[in-house]
Amino acid sequence: xxxxxxxxxxxxxxxxxxxxxxxxxxxxxxxxxxxxxxxxxxxxxxxxxxxxxxxxxxxxxxxxxxxxxxxxxxxxxxxxxxxxxxxxxxxxxxxxxxxxxxxxxxxxxxxxxxxxxxxxxxxxxxxxxxxxxxxxxxxxxxxxxxxxxxxxxxxxxxxxx
Amino acid sequence: xxxxxxxxxxxxxxxxxxxxxxxxxxxxxxxxxxxxxxxxxxxxxxxxxxxxxxxxxxxxxxxxxxxxxxxxxxxxxxxxxxxxxxxxxxxxxxxxxxxxxxxxxxxxxxxxxxxxxxxxxxxxxxxxxxxxxxxxxxxxxxxxxxxxxxxxxxxxxxxxxxxxxxxxxxxxxxxxxxxxxxxxxxxxxxxxxxxxxxxxxxxxxxxxxxxxxxxxxxxxxxxxxxxxxxxxxxxxxxxxxxxxxxxxxxxxxxxxxxxxxxxxxxxxxxxxxxxxxxxxxxxxxxxxxxxxxxxxxxxxxxxxxxxxxxxxxxxxxxxxxxxxxxxxxxxxxxxxxxxxxxxxxxxxxxxxxxxxxxxxxxxxxxxxxxxxxxxxxxxxxxxxxxxxxxxxxxxxxxxxxxxxxxxxxxxxxxxxxxxxxxxxxxxxxxxxxxxxxxxxxxxxxxxxxxxxxxxxxxxxxxxxxxxxxxxxxxxxxxxxxxxxxxxxxxxxxxxxxxx
Numbered sequence: 001x002x003x004x005x006x007x008x009x010x011x012x013x014x015x016x017x018x019x020x021x022x023x024x025x026x027x028x029x030x031x032x033x034x035x036x037x038x039x040x041x042x043x044x045x046x047x048x049x050x051x052x053x054x055x056x057x058x059x060x061x062x063x064x065x066x067x068x069x070x071x072x073x074x075x076x077x078x079x080x081x082x083x084x085x086x087x088x089x090x091x092x093x094x095x096x097x098x099x100x101x102x103x104x105x106x107x108x109x110x111x112x113x114x115x116x117x118x119x120x121x122x123x124x125x126x127x128x129x130x131x132x133x134x135x136x137x138x139x140x141x142x143x144x145x146x147x148x149x150x151x152x153x154x155x156x157x158x159x160x161x
Numbered sequence: 162x163x164x165x166x167x168x169x170x171x172x173x174x175x176x177x178x179x180x181x182x183x184x185x186x187x188x189x190x191x192x193x194x195x196x197x198x199x200x201x202x203x204x205x206x207x208x209x210x211x212x213x214x215x216x217x218x219x220x221x222x223x224x225x226x227x228x229x230x231x232x233x234x235x236x237x238x239x240x241x242x243x244x245x246x247x248x249x250x251x252x253x254x255x256x257x258x259x260x261x262x263x264x265x266x267x268x269x270x271x272x273x274x275x276x277x278x279x280x281x282x283x284x285x286x287x288x289x290x291x292x293x294x295x296x297x298x299x300x301x302x303x304x305x306x307x308x309x310x311x312x313x314x315x316x317x318x319x320x321x322x323x324x325x326x327x328x329x330x331x332x333x334x335x336x337x338x339x340x341x342x343x344x345x346x347x348x349x350x351x352x353x354x355x356x357x358x359x360x361x362x363x364x365x366x367x368x369x370x371x372x373x374x375x376x377x378x379x380x381x382x383x384x385x386x387x388x389x390x391x392x393x394x395x396x397x398x399x400x401x402x403x404x405x406x407x408x409x410x411x412x413x414x415x416x417x418x419x420x421x422x423x424x425x426x427x428x429x430x431x432x433x434x435x436x437x438x439x440x441x442x443x444x445x446x447x448x449x450x451x452x453x454x455x456x457x458x459x460x461x462x463x464x465x466x467x468x469x470x471x472x473x474x475x476x477x478x479x480x481x482x483x484x485x486x487x488x489x490x491x492x493x494x495x496x497x498x499x500x501x502x503x504x505x506x507x508x509x510x511x512x513x514x515x516x517x518x519x520x521x522x523x524x525x526x527x528x529x530x531x532x533x534x535x536x537x538x539x540x541x542x543x544x545x546x547x548x549x550x551x552x553x554x555x556x557x558x559x560x561x562x563x564x565x566x567x568x569x570x571x572x573x574x575x576x577x578x579x580x581x582x583x584x585x586x587x588x589x590x591x592x593x594x595x596x597x598x599x600x601x602x603x604x605x606x607x608x609x610x611x612x613x614x615x616x617x618x619x620x621x622x623x624x625x626x627x628x629x630x631x632x633x634x635x636x637x638x639x640x641x642x643x644x645x646x647x648x649x650x651x652x653x654x655x656x657x658x659x660x
Binding site: 075103106108109110112134136152157 | 222228232298300476555584586588651
């Protein structure tokens, strides 16, 4: 993780200009090096661009609790209960909540669900687990005041019936 | 008629089969000297994008280009390309471009060590990659997938910067070995068109290369103080004595080097080369090489093990082993499963089949000689299992590249240049892919049985059926195992014991 952070930090705005390296061994080497450094420059810019992407907005004040029925979920439709509250445990109500379920293996189509609020801060709905294994759910709640709550919730070991 | 004689007779006469290099557009492109680089550059660009996204993109595998392209598209397309044509990945391999660049300034001085001129380094790396794939759940880890790609570039460049010829491809690269074995099932091979032309050839440019002082063509590097106009085969495959696709990267250097335009990419019967015995250029006799037997064993049993790791029984097995041994860490348990799947199980099955063969043939040959002889017959089935497994991921998820690319652009630039991600795009439904999987397995089984029959017939003409029987049983057991696995619901877990 430390390495990940270091690489990410390097991507956040560090860029260097191309450097010309002369060579006497090969008359074309200078030109070739210029090409390489240009390519490296493009590469660095690409990296920097990725590093400078907008940071994910992730309000830290909200608590998100997600429960499934059955628990752990089984392949097929699972009932979802979601509770939104602030740091003091007070319900955060009126939000529009959407779930996006993904398997941790690439190449699988995600599963979406829109939840309905049954009482302040409590949302219910159904999410389809299409395959057994480890899933993660991205919870997105757009609140009436315009803020957005986003959380990633791991759902390990969805069982195959 | 003796199969060797048949093969010699077949190769001695001019090839009249379909030749891709004689086609108007494709043939002209492939025969263009820079066609390989033209194919490598797009793959290099894609690799750079994948590396960038692995390190700086979202660390969620289904939304990351590195994880998606590596574990779904790349693996699927490699085996499908082999099935449709040949070893096209090695042909367009991006890992070799940095090496080509490096060789403009650095001439490798060393020969690859003699004691490592075999498949053992690649076998060790092949098993290592399979093991870390399961242990660290690489399919779910974009960052480590990116690190693996970077490591591959570094290894290819490092090895070939130090050692002459294509040492990395021939002795180190596990993907290359996978492709070499797989491409024995390909419908095309790089082969001499007319052996009569080779008989009168004195230059042997296809293996030696063309030396010259022309600065236009000296960019390939230097060898023995002389600049190389055109490389010959760097994998030591002398065209007139080359058999099939083993160790052939489809680089087409022999095509460019041949002054008689006598090398083509010709159609042939897939798997037929597995029935050919005797010395092959650059390989010697593969039926006498235990390293080849080990490679084929890892290729075949590894295919089943890799697919087995996708279904829920493997987790039950891991939990059972953890309970019995009291272990709470995964690597020794996974190591035990690998040891069983790649060593104990093959040894028991192949030794039993060899013992049966020896008894049926009333032969005094050692079990190892018999196993070495029949190991080739495992390749078609092994390839069928890889094809079914990788084909499943590719066919069910090939369109997911569209929303992931759209999302990557949107996140990188902050603008949805390609539109909003179409997350509803997936691939073919499993109900369509399942019969394809079974078809691939069935074709593999038929191929293995056919190869085993030819081997049995030429080695034991008087007792062919009796000798053939145990190997059909081996293929049947492996086929049944693979079919059972493919019939289980997929269950991808990156967690073990709740960790």
